[in-house]
Amino acid sequence: MKFTKYISILVFILVTSMASAQIKFEAKVSKQKLGVNERLRVDFEMNQDGDNFNPPDFSNFTVIGGPNQSVSNSWINGVRSFSKTYSYFLAPKGRGNFTLAQATINIGGETYKTTPVKIEVTAAVDIPKDPNNPDYIASENIHLVAEVSKTNPYLNEAITVVYKLYVSPNIAVDNWNEIDSPRYNDFWSQNIDTQGQKVQNGTFKGEDYRFLILRKTVLYPQKTGKLDIEPLSLDIALRVPTNRRDIFGSPLMSRANKVVSAGNSTITVKSLPESGKPIDFSGAVGDFSFDVNTSKKVLDASESFQLKVAVKGNGNLKLFKLPKLSLPSSLEVYEPEHNEDINTALAGMQGSISDSYTVVPQFKGKYPIPSVSFSYFDLKTETYKRLSSDEIVIDVLAGPLNNSGDNTGVANNGKQPVTLGNHQFAFIKTKTEFTSVDSNFFFKTKGFWSLLLLPFLAIPLAIVIRNKKATRDADVYGNRIRKADRLAKKYLSHAKKSLGKKEAFYIALEKALHNYLKAKLHIETGDLSKEIINEMLGEKQVENEVILDFNKILESCELARYTPIDIVTMQEDYDRAAKTISLIDKQAR
Amino acid sequence: MKMTLYILSFLLSLSFFAQNDVVFDKANTLYNEGKYADAISQYESILATRNHSAALYFNLGNAHYKLNHIAPSIYYYEKALQLDPNDSDIKNNLALAKNMTIDAINVIPEGGLSKILNKTTNSLTFDNWAKVSIGFVFCFVVLFLIYYFAYSSFRKRFAFLGSMTTLFLMCVTLLFAFHKFNLDKLDKPAIVFAQESSVKNEPNSRSDDAFNLHEGTKVQVLDTVNNWKKIKLQDGKTGWISSADIKAL
Numbered sequence: 001m002k003f004t005k006y007i008s009i010l011v012f013i014l015v016t017s018m019a020s021a022q023i024k025f026e027a028k029v030s031k032q033k034l035g036v037n038e039r040l041r042v043d044f045e046m047n048q049d050g051d052n053f054n055p056p057d058f059s060n061f062t063v064i065g066g067p068n069q070s071v072s073n074s075w076i077n078g079v080r081s082f083s084k085t086y087s088y089f090l091a092p093k094g095r096g097n098f099t100l101a102q103a104t105i106n107i108g109g110e111t112y113k114t115t116p117v118k119i120e121v122t123a124a125v126d127i128p129k130d131p132n133n134p135d136y137i138a139s140e141n142i143h144l145v146a147e148v149s150k151t152n153p154y155l156n157e158a159i160t161v162v163y164k165l166y167v168s169p170n171i172a173v174d175n176w177n178e179i180d181s182p183r184y185n186d187f188w189s190q191n192i193d194t195q196g197q198k199v200q201n202g203t204f205k206g207e208d209y210r211f212l213i214l215r216k217t218v219l220y221p222q223k224t225g226k227l228d229i230e231p232l233s234l235d236i237a238l239r240v241p242t243n244r245r246d247i248f249g250s251p252l253m254s255r256a257n258k259v260v261s262a263g264n265s266t267i268t269v270k271s272l273p274e275s276g277k278p279i280d281f282s283g284a285v286g287d288f289s290f291d292v293n294t295s296k297k298v299l300d301a302s303e304s305f306q307l308k309v310a311v312k313g314n315g316n317l318k319l320f321k322l323p324k325l326s327l328p329s330s331l332e333v334y335e336p337e338h339n340e341d342i343n344t345a346l347a348g349m350q351g352s353i354s355d356s357y358t359v360v361p362q363f364k365g366k367y368p369i370p371s372v373s374f375s376y377f378d379l380k381t382e383t384y385k386r387l388s389s390d391e392i393v394i395d396v397l398a399g400p401l402n403n404s405g406d407n408t409g410v411a412n413n414g415k416q417p418v419t420l421g422n423h424q425f426a427f428i429k430t431k432t433e434f435t436s437v438d439s440n441f442f443f444k445t446k447g448f449w450s451l452l453l454l455p456f457l458a459i460p461l462a463i464v465i466r467n468k469k470a471t472r473d474a475d476v477y478g479n480r481i482r483k484a485d486r487l488a489k490k491y492l493s494h495a496k497k498s499l500g501k502k503e504a505f506y507i508a509l510e511k512a513l514h515n516y517l518k519a520k521l522h523i524e525t526g527d528l529s530k531e532i533i534n535e536m537l538g539e540k541q542v543e544n545e546v547i548l549d550f551n552k553i554l555e556s557c558e559l560a561r562y563t564p565i566d567i568v569t570m571q572e573d574y575d576r577a578a579k580t581i582s583l584i585d586k587q588a589r
Numbered sequence: 590m591k592m593t594l595y596i597l598s599f600l601l602s603l604s605f606f607a608q609n610d611v612v613f614d615k616a617n618t619l620y621n622e623g624k625y626a627d628a629i630s631q632y633e634s635i636l637a638t639r640n641h642s643a644a645l646y647f648n649l650g651n652a653h654y655k656l657n658h659i660a661p662s663i664y665y666y667e668k669a670l671q672l673d674p675n676d677s678d679i680k681n682n683l684a685l686a687k688n689m690t691i692d693a694i695n696v697i698p699e700g701g702l703s704k705i706l707n708k709t710t711n712s713l714t715f716d717n718w719a720k721v722s723i724g725f726v727f728c729f730v731v732l733f734l735i736y737y738f739a740y741s742s743f744r745k746r747f748a749f750l751g752s753m754t755t756l757f758l759m760c761v762t763l764l765f766a767f768h769k770f771n772l773d774k775l776d777k778p779a780i781v782f783a784q785e786s787s788v789k790n791e792p793n794s795r796s797d798d799a800f801n802l803h804e805g806t807k808v809q810v811l812d813t814v815n816n817w818k819k820i821k822l823q824d825g826k827t828g829w830i831s832s833a834d835i836k837a838l
Contacts, residue, residue, distance in 0.1 A: 326785070326803060329693030365688035368657050370784060370803075393657055425685055426678035428620055428651050432644035434609050434635070443719040443766055451723045452763075455730040462734050 023048050023107055027100065027114035035125030036095050039064065044086045044114060050107030053086055060098040061090035092121040134256035137240040141168035143204060144214075144234060146262035154270050155224055156285035156316045157379055158348030161217045163232050163262055166202070166209040172253070174237040179259065182230035186223040188319055190344045192216040218344055220316050224271040233261035272377050276384050280323060284376035286315015286348070292325075292372055292389035301361050301399020309336075309389075310354035311374060317342050317349045323374050325357065328367045331394075332360040364399040368392070491516045492578055499574060500567050502560060509577055510557040513550070516581055530554070542587045549580045609635050617648065625652040643673035647682070654686050659805040660836075662686045664780040667807065667838050674711075690805035696823045710769045718766035725759035728752075777810040779820070779835040786835075788828035792817030799828035810837060 023046070030041040040061070044053070055067065066088035073082050092098070100117040143166040150159045167173055194213055202211045214232070221227060239253040246252055272285070288311050295306040309322050318340065327333050334357065342351035361367060373388040442448055472479060495508040521536045530551060537547045553576055560573075616631030632649045635641075650665035666683040673679065699707065713721070732752035739745045787798045792814040802808070808830070812819035817829045 326691050328689055328691050330688045363688055365685045366654075366657065368659065368689055370691070391657070425654070426651075426682050428617055428648040429644035429678070430614075430617055432613060432642040434640035434642050434645070437636075437639045437641050442716045443770060448719055448723070452719075452726055455726045458730050459733055459737075463737065466738070 023110075023112065025050075025105055025107070025112040025114055027103060027117050029100070029117050029119065032118065033120045033122060034092070035123060036092055036121055037124040038092075040090045040092070040119065042088045042090060042100060042117075044103050044105075046084050046105060046107065046112070047082055048107050049082065049084055050105040050112070052104075052106040054104045055086065055088065056101035056103050058088065058090055058100070060093050060096070062093060063088055064091050065089035092119075095121050095123065097121075134240040134242070134254050135258065138171065138236075138238055138256050138258040139260075141171045141240070142166065142173070142236065142238065142258060142260060143209075144232065144260040144262045145204075146229065146232065146265055148229065148265050148267060150267075151265075152268045152270060153221060154285060154377070154379065154382075155272050156220050156222070156283060156319060156377075158286075158316070159219050159221070159267065160346050161215075161219060161229060161265075162213060162346075163215040164211045165214055165234070165236075165260075166204040166211045168207070168209055170241060172239045174239065174255075176234045176236040178232065179235050180231070180233040180261070182217075182232050184217070184219060184229065186221065186227050187229075188220040188222055188316070190218050190349075192218065192344065192346060216346060218346065218348055220319060220348075221267070221269040222319075224269045226266055226268050229265045229267065231261040231264050233259060235259050273382070273384075278373075278375035278384055278386055280373055280386075281375040281377075281384065282320045282323070284311070284315060284320040284374070285379060286313055286317075286376060287378060287380065288313035288315060288374070288376050288387070290374040290387035290389065292369070292392070294369070294392055294394065296394075297392065298395045298397060299361070301364055301396050304358055304360045305394070307357040307359050307369065308354055309357075309372065310352055312352040314348055314350045315376065317351060317353050322353065322355045323372050325372060326370060327357075327359065330361070330363055330365070331367055332362055334358045334360075359394075361394065361396045361399070364396050367394040367396065369394060489578075491581065492574065495574060495577075499570055502565055502570070505570055506557045506560040506573075509573065510554065513554060513557075513577060513581070516584075520584065537584065540584075540587070542584055546580060546583045546587065549576065550584065553577050553580060609638060609640055613645065620648065620652055623655075625655045628652045629656075641668075641672070643669045643676060643679070645669075646672065647676075647679050650679075650686065651682060654682065657689070659686070659689045660780055660782040663690070663805045663807070664782075664836060664838065667778065667780065671838065687805070691803035692806045694806065694823050697825055706768075707772075710765055710772060713765070713769070715766045715769040715773060718762050718769055722759050722762035722766060725755045725762060729755040729759060777837060779808050779810050779818070779837045781806045781808065781830075781834060782836050783831075783834035786830055788820065788830050789817075790828065792819070792829040796829075800826060802830070802834075808835065810835075 025044070025046045028043040028045060031038075034040055044055070049071075053067075066086070068087045069084070070087070071082075071084045073080070075081075086103075098119045098121065100119060102113040102116055104111055104113050106112075145164050145166060147162045147164065148159060149161075150157070153159045165173075165176075194216055197213045199210050199212050202209055204211070214234075219229075236258050238256055238258060240256050241251040242254050244252045291308075291310045291312070293308055295308075296303075299305060307325065309325065311317070311322060322338075325333075336355035336357045339354045339356065340351070342349050342353070344350075369392040371388050371391045373386050375384055375386045377383075378385045472482075491512040492509070495505055495512050498504040498508050517533060517536075521533075521540070534547055534551070537550070538544075553573060556573055612631055612635050616628045616635075619625075619628040619631060629649060629652045632645060632652065635645055646665045646669035650662045650669060653662035653665060663683065663686050666679055666686055669676070669679045670683065698704075729752050732748050732755060736745050736748035736752055739748055781802045781804055784804050786802050788800050788802055789796045790799050806822075808820040808822055810818050811821055811827065813832070814829075816832045818832050818835065819827060820830050820835070821827045
C-alpha cells in the first residue's frame with residue numbers, strides 16, 4: 001500500500017516534468033522602433049536543440065553580424081534548462097514599417113515557426129556615445145520640470161510656478177541640494193511651504209515615473225512684456241544601474257552626480273487695458289469687496305472714534321495702497337494703522353487689508369466723511385470695476401463751536417457752568433422783507449453827481465445875488481423907477497390882457513387907475529371924485545402936469561365908451577397910464 | 590397811458606411780494622416738518638421771481654445743511670451775509686457749515702492800518718457812503734453861506750470852521766465810497782461746488798496740478814480765460830480752476 005503511494009507520487013512528478021518541458025521557439029528584437037542610423041539585434045531562441053534553422057529573409061536590412069550561435073545548458077537543483085540562440089545584427093536600409101518574417105526550425109521531427117515581428121524605422125536619432133555611461137542614463141531617467149500656470153497673464157495677476165522632479169523607477173536618488181535658486185526679478189514672489197511632500201506616482205512623456213514637488217511659488221508680475229523665469233538648478237546624487245550584475249543577477253548600481261535644471265521659461269505679461277482705466281486705480285487686480293465704516297456715528301467733541309477702510313478678497317492685496325481719506329479739516333486725524341490678514345495659497349493672495357484711522361472731532365457740528373472709491377481690475381470679466389463707500393455723517397452733539405475764539409475754559413471752582421445756548425444750530429428766520437435782486441445803485445449815477453456838485457454852484461450864485469442886491473440897494477433912483485414900473489405892471493396887467501377890446505379895456509383901465517389911487521392915497525371908493533384926487537395928489541407934491549395927465553386919462557376912459565377908438569389909441573392910452581402911474585409914484589411923498 | 594402802466598406794474602409787483610410771503614411761510618412750515626427738499630424748491634421759487642432777502646438765503650442754507658449739502662449751504666449762508674453782514678445767526682450757522690469742509694486754509698491776518706481802513710470801508714455800502722457825502726455837501730453849502738452872510742464875527746468864525754470840517758468830511762466819505770466801490774468790484778467770491786477739483790497752473794487741462802480743492806471752499810475769482818477762472822485762496826495761493834467747478838456768489 002505504502003509502495004503504491006510512493007509510485008503514484010513519482011509518476012505525478014514525472015508527468016509534471018514532462019508537461020513543463022514544452023518546446024519554445026521565439027524571435028526577440030532589441031527594439032521595435034529605431035532610427036535609421038541605429039542597429040537592431042534579433043535573437044531566435046529555442047529551449048530544445050533542433051536542426052535545420054532557417055532564418056527569415058532580411059530583405060530590408062543589411063546583416064552586419066551573425067548568425068552567432070550560443071548555447072547554454074544548466075542544471076539547477078536537478079532541473080535542466082537549455083537554450084540555444086541564433087543572433088543577427090541588422091541595419092535598416094531605409095525608413096518605413098517592416099515585418100521580420102518567420103524563421104523555421106526542426107525540433108524532434110517537427111517544424112516550429114516564430115511569429116512575425118513588426119519593426120518601425122524612423123528618421124535618424126542621436127545616438128548617445130555610450131549607452132552605459134551613468135551620466136547618460138541619469139539624464140534619461142531624471143527630469144526637473146517647472147510648470148507655469150499661465151504664460152500670458154495680466155500685470156499683477158497671480159501665476160504659480162511648480163517645480164517637479166521626475167525620477168524613473170530605474171534609478172535611485174540619494175540626496176540633492178539647490179545650487180541656484182531662481183531670483184524672480186520683476187516679480188513679487190512668495191514660496192509656498194512644501195515641507196513633508198510625499199513622492200507620488202505619475203507619468204512623464206507617457207512613461208511611468210515617480211515625482212516630487214520641490215517648490216511652489218506664487219508670482220505677481222510687476223512689469224509688462226516678456227519676462228524670464230530663471231531656472232532652478234539642483235545637484236543630485238543618484239545611483240544608476242550598470243550592465244554588470246551581481247551574483248544574484250540584479251544589476252550593480254553605480255553612483256553618479258547630476259546637475260539638472262528646469263528649463264528657462266518665458267512668460268508674456270499683458271499690460272492692463274488703458275481704456276476705461278479709472279483715475280483712482282492704484283493697481284489692484286483680482287476680485288475685491290470694499291468697506292468703510294466707523295465705530296461711532298454720534299458722539300461728543302474730543303471723544304475718539306475709529307474709521308476703518310478695508311478691502312477684502314483675492315488678488316494682489318500686498319501690492320497696492322488703500323485709497324486715502326479726505327476728511328474735514330476740523331477733525332483731528334491720526335496716522336492710520338495698517339493691518340494685513342493675508343494667506344498666500346497656490347491661487348494667490350487671499351484675505352483682507354485695512355487702514356484704521358483714529359479720529360477726534362474738536363468742535364460741535366456735522367462732519368460728512370465723503371464717499372471714497374476703490375477701483376480694481378476684475379480678471380474674470382477683464383474690466384475695471386469701481387466700488388464706492390456710502391457717505392457717513394458724523395454728528396458731534398456737544399462741544400465748542402468752531403471759530404469761537406473767546407471759548408477759553410474759565411476755571412470754575414466746583415460750580416456747574418451754565419453753558420450758553422449760543423452754539424446751537426440756529427433755526428430758520430420766519431419774517432422777511434423781499435427786495436428785488438436787480439438792485440440799481442445810486443453811486444456814480446447822474447443824480448449822484450448832480451447832487452454832489454450842484455450845491456457848490458449855490459455858493460457863487462448866492463454871492464452874485466447878494467452883490468446885485470447891494471448895488472440895487474445903492475441905486476435909489478433906479479429903485480424907484482423899478483418900483484413904479486412894477487406897480488404899473490401890477491395894476492395894468494388886467495387892462496393889458498383886454499387890449500384891443502375897447503369896452504373891456506377902458507373899464508379895466510379905469511378900474512386899475514382907481515385901484516392904484518386907492519392904494520396910494522388910502523381913499524375909500526365912495527369919495528373918489530376928480531377934486532379930491534387933485535387935492536390929494538397936490539398934497540403929495542405931485543406936479544400939476546402929471547395930475548393933468550391923470551385926469552386926461554380918466555376922461556378918455558369915460559369918453560371911449562361912446563366914441564369909436566382903434567387899437568393904436570388904446571395902446572397910447574395904456575402907455576400913458578403906465579407912465580403917469582410911475583410918475584405919480586415917483587413924485588408922491 | 591404811461592402812468593397807468595407804472596401803476597399797473599407797481600400793483601403787480603405788490604401782488605408778487607404778497608405771493609412770495611405766502612410761499613415763504615409755506616416753505617418754513619415744510620422746513621419745520623423736516624421736508625427740507627420740498628422747502629428748498631419753495632424757497633427757490635421765490636428766488637425765481639427775482640426777489641431775495643437775507644432771511645431767504647439763510648433758510649435755504651439751513652435746509653441744505655440739514656440735507657448735508659456742503660457747498661450749497663455755505664453758498665447761501667455767504668449770500669445771506671452779503672445782504673446782512675452783521676447777523677449773528679448767519680455767522681453761527683456758517684461756522685457750523687464750514688466744519689463740513691475738507692480744505693484747511695489759513696487766513697493771512699491783515700496789518701494794523703489796512704485792517705482799520707478796510708473795517709471802516711466795509712461798515713457801509715458804497716451807496717450809503719455816497720449818500721453821506723451828499724449830506725455833507727449840503728451841510729457845507731449851508732454853513733458856508735451862513736459864514737458869508739453872517740454879520741457877527743463869532744457866528745462867522747463858527748460857521749467857517751463848521752463848513753471847512755464838513756468839506757473835509759465830505760472828501761473823506763467820498764474817498765471811502767470810491768474805495769468801497771473798488772473793493773466791491775474786485776471782490777468776486779465763489780464757492781467750490783465740485784466734490785474735488787484740481788487747480789491747475791495754467792488755464793488748460795494739460796498743465797500740472799497746483800493743488801486740490803474740495804467742496805465748500807471759498808475762493809476769490811481774479812480772471813477768466815475761456816472756461817477757466819483764475820482763483821485766489823484766502824492764504825494767497827493762486828491757480829486756475831474749471832468754471833464748472835465753482836459758483837460765483
